[in-house]
Amino acid sequence: xxxxxxSQPEMSVQEAETVTLSCTYDTSESNYYLFWYKQPPSRQMxxxxxxEAYKQQNxxxxxxxxxxxxxxKSFSLKISDSQLGDTAMYFCAFNMxxxxxxKLTFGTGTRxxxxx
Amino acid sequence: KAGVTQTPRYLIKTRGQQxxxxxxxxxxxxxxxxxxxxPGQGLQFLFEYFSETQRNxxxxxxxxxxxxxxxxxxxxxxxxxxxxxxxxxxxxSSLPDTTGELFFGEGSRLTxx
Numbered sequence: 001x002x003x004x005x006x007s008q009p010e011m012s013v014q015e016a017e018t019v020t021l022s023c024t025y026d027t028s029e030s031n032y033y034l035f036w037y038k039q040p041p042s043r044q045m046x047x048x049x050x051x052e053a054y055k056q057q058n059x060x061x062x063x064x065x066x067x068x069x070x071x072x073k074s075f076s077l078k079i080s081d082s083q084l085g086d087t088a089m090y091f092c093a094f095n096m097x098x099x100x101x102x103k104l105t106f107g108t109g110t111r112x113x114x115x116x
Numbered sequence: 117k118a119g120v121t122q123t124p125r126y127l128i129k130t131r132g133q134q135x136x137x138x139x140x141x142x143x144x145x146x147x148x149x150x151x152x153x154x155p156g157q158g159l160q161f162l163f164e165y166f167s168e169t170q171r172n173x174x175x176x177x178x179x180x181x182x183x184x185x186x187x188x189x190x191x192x193x194x195x196x197x198x199x200x201x202x203x204x205x206x207x208x209s210s211l212p213d214t215t216g217e218l219f220f221g222e223g224s225r226l227t228x229x
Contacts, residue, residue, distance in 0.1 A: 033215070033216040035216070035217070037220075043222065044119070044120075044220050044221060044222040044223070045206065045220040046220070047217055047218075047219075050215070050216070050217060091159065095216035096216075102147045102149055102164050102166070102171070102172070102210050102216070102218065103149065103161050103164060103172050103174075104149075104151075104159075104161065104208075104216075104218060105161070106151075106158060106159040107158075108158045109158065109159075
């Protein structure tokens with residue numbers, strides 16, 4: 001079974017600063033996907049960024065980038081130039097790259113607060 | 117394109133009752149999965165349906181059940197409600213591909229008194 005661990009329950013940073021959220025996972029699979037999802041207060045969860053395990057290049061989406069270390073089973077999210085709208089719960093999630101297995105395993109989340 | 121729609125958004129039940137939650141996926145999405153979100157247990161996978169068939173099931177008691185209709189809409193049912201069933205129930209839909217990306221609804225918040 002896969003497990004996902006987020007060791008930072010809460011973080012806060014000043015607006016415009018850079019923040020890094022940590023995530024580690026455990027799996028015996030070699031091919032899988034990793035995700036960061038964002039859940040703003042009282043709003044729906046949305047995908048922030050996705051990483052395919054077989055790709056060595058780290059994924060980036062505008063101000064969001066990941067540091068994927070496959071051997072260390074680490075998958076951190078960096079948010080640059082943080083904005084007030086980045087305030088949310090952030091969940092790291094794992095999914096096997098296997099059609100027919102649409103199941104995400106989530107970490108416990110990191111509550112991120114951007115301070116004006 | 118409309119997103120994932122869940123109804124009702126909020127509901128209050130008492131112990132022993134049953135509840136049915138509904139989920140309409142994004143048009144063209146054929147997989148629908150359900151998650152339970154609580155402060156103590158976080159996000160836990162309930163089950164996933166594809167083409168009206170349950171493909172995966174999480175570790176929940178048989179009181180939790182679901183189904184999917186031919187138009188991909190899905191319902192989940194919880195019978196004999198317990199206080200611990202109070203949670204946000206999230207529905208997510210996805211295309212029949214291997215990207216693993218799920219699109220979530222806003223959830224149905226169930227309170228059991």
